[in-house]
Amino acid sequence: SWATPVAADAASVMDGAPVLCLGEDGTIWMAYSRTGEEAVKTDLLSYANHQSIVVGTIDPQTLAFTEEAVYDGNGYAYLYDLCLVDGAPTLVWADAQVTDADSVIWPTNATLYAAGGAAGWSQVQTLTVVESPVLQLAAGNRGDELAVAYTVDMDGSADTMDDLTLYCLAGDNRSILAEHVTGKVSFATLPGGEADFVWNDENSLK
Secondary structure, eight states, X not given: OOOOOOOSOTTOSEEEEEEEEEOTTSOEEEEEEXXXXXXXXXXXXXHHHTEEEEEEEEOTTTOOEEEEEEEOOSSEEEEEEEEEETTEEEEXXXXXXXXXXXXXXXXXXXXXXXXXXXXXXXXXXXXXXXXXXXXXXXXXXXXXXXXXXXXXXXXXOTTOOSOEEEEEEETXXXXXXXXXXXXEEEEEEOTTSOEEEEEEETTEEO
16 A cells, blocks of 8 residues: 655645655665745745755655755756766756746756765756756766756747757767757666667657
């Protein structure tokens, strides 16, 4: 039977979009977005400005969540993923500068950050700065190195969706994985045991 649900933080106004990662030692890691009580409930911009990304562990017996780190961002921390890199949990997220409700719905820029891994949760690394909307993000382990895939709206307009380009960032190398991407990008283990990014490219799965 299913266990009784347990709130990660009973005091928060709104929690959202949890992602899970299982450590090699069996530790259950979770990252999720949390909006604090400071947010004005009728103001979307206030919600964005008070949204944090929280990472921690889940007790498999009690389901209690233990917070390890909180990242407030410099504007609106709105995309994130959690993965193992060389056996260590690593969090990647996007943070956008927002000025009004429209820019929350369609951020015009993003800075990608990473924390965790061998350096621990206190060290935040800037991965790249993107001067266009970042709409999707996924992270994974490629050869014991952090790899991040992210979808960019090249013209910055929500009215045109045929110009979405999928990039991959690994170390100092950035490459284009695909153009005219639709749908979600994920990092998955493929048949045969190889792990890599999977995405919708026009009407097919790549």
